[in-house]
Amino acid sequence: MNRFMHIYKQLKQMYGAQKAWWPGETPFHIAIGAILTQNTTWTSAYKALQNLICQNLDTPQALYNTDIENIKSLIKPAGFMNQKAGYLKNLAIFTCEHLDCCIRNLKKLSHPREALLSVKGIGKETADSILLYALDMPYFVVDAYTRRIFSRLSLVNEKEPYDNIAQTFMSALPQDAELYKEYHALIVEHAKRRCKKKSPLCEGCLLKDLCLLQTTEDPYRQDI
DNA sequence: AACCAGGAGAGAG
DNA sequence: CTCTCTCATGGT
Numbered sequence: 001m002n003r004f005m006h007i008y009k010q011l012k013q014m015y016g017a018q019k020a021w022w023p024g025e026t027p028f029h030i031a032i033g034a035i036l037t038q039n040t041t042w043t044s045a046y047k048a049l050q051n052l053i054c055q056n057l058d059t060p061q062a063l064y065n066t067d068i069e070n071i072k073s074l075i076k077p078a079g080f081m082n083q084k085a086g087y088l089k090n091l092a093i094f095t096c097e098h099l100d101c102c103i104r105n106l107k108k109l110s111h112p113r114e115a116l117l118s119v120k121g122i123g124k125e126t127a128d129s130i131l132l133y134a135l136d137m138p139y140f141v142v143d144a145y146t147r148r149i150f151s152r153l154s155l156v157n158e159k160e161p162y163d164n165i166a167q168t169f170m171s172a173l174p175q176d177a178e179l180y181k182e183y184h185a186l187i188v189e190h191a192k193r194r195c196k197k198k199s200p201l202c203e204g205c206l207l208k209d210l211c212l213l214q215t216t217e218d219p220y221r222q223d224i
Numbered sequence: 225a226a227c228c229a230g231g232a233g234a235g236a237g
Numbered sequence: 238c239t240c241t242c243t244c245a246t247g248g249t
Contacts, residue, residue, distance in 0.1 A: 031234065038231040044247065045230095079246040083232080123232045144232040161238095 003155060004172035007212045008179070011186035014211070018185035023049065027103050027134035028095070029058055034129040035087045035121060036078040048078035062099045063092035087121025094119045107135055124162045132184070138175040140166045142185045145191035152209050 001009075023046055024030040032052065034162075037045035051074040052058050057066055071085040078084060098115070099105040106112040113136075116127040131139040142165045151158040154167050173179060194208060 010233095035231095039229060039244090040231090040246075041248080042231060077246070079229090080231090080244050081246085083244060087232085121232070125231065129230090141230090145230060191230085 002172050007153075008173075008183050008186070010214070011190055011210045012182065015186055015189045018182055018189060021181070021185040022129075022133040023177060024134075026058070028060060029053070030134035031091060031103055031130045032058065032088060032171075034126045034133075035084055035091065036075060038080070038084070038126065040079050045078045047074070047077040051075065051077070060092045060095035060099075060103070063088055064096050083121070087119075090119050090121050103130075103134060106131070107137065112137070112141065124166075128166065132177060132180055134178045138170070138177045138180055138181050140169040140173075142166050142169070142186075143188070146184070146187050149187060149191060149209055153213060 010200060022030055022033065022107055023042070024033050029049065030047060033049050036048045049058075050063055052063075052071075055070075057063055057071065057074065061132055063071065066091055066121075068085050071155060072081045075081050075084055075088070095101060095103050096116075099216065100169040106115065109115050112131060116122050116130060122130070128141045131137040133139055142162055147156065147160075147165065150156045150165075169180075173183070189213075190208075
């Protein structure tokens with residue numbers, strides 16, 4: 001078993017299954033959430049998402065037709081309302097005009113990731129989040145936590161490009177969307193339970209990270 | 225009371 | 238391609 005798979009099992013043992021971790025009842029909710037949560041906490045993004053749902057602005061058509069100022073006022077709790085309102089509009093326009101108003105149709109495209117990245121406001125992490133959590137496609141999501149934790153373990157370089165890190169994970173793991181979902185959720189859970197100090201050399205935190213490498217099974221096994 | 229959070233785009237060099 | 242700046246709100 002390689003290190004990436006081993007760490008996954010350690011995380012799961014420590015924190016348990018995270019199942020249905022990404023909020024949203026429809027694939028489009030999940031896509032909206034992916035934009036709203038950019039550089040903010042989930043609690044803030046969730047309030048904004050709920051506001052949209054309450055006003056029935058949770059479908060591509062509805063967002064397409066509503067005034068952008070209306071969107072701004074509803075998503076205010078998520079921050080960056082001026083740009084995120086535009087991003088949501090772009091997502092709605094793209095979905096209506098290229099996907100027949102259904103985000104699921106992304107699956108039928110030959111290059112779904114490139115298509116998403118062509119939408120202004122959707123970068124790599126957001127695109128992968130949508131592909132993975134809304135469409136169940138095996139794209140690994142790399143966020144700031146992933147970068148920090150795995151660079152502390154010397155398994156990736158802190159300043160490595162996004163796609164390199166994602167590819168490292170995907171090469172080491174089976175191409176399984178459910179596995180990728182759990183893994184990302186567990187990384188976030190692990191990160192949330194660290195101390196507030198930003199120092200990357202905090203002893204307690206480093207120790208916690210190193211727990212991920214240790215084996216709780218047969219201590220003499222050689223294949224990890 | 226400063227500082228940053230699960231980011232992304234634009235502009236500069 | 239790699240920096241740096243900006244965008245806004247809520248929590249410590």
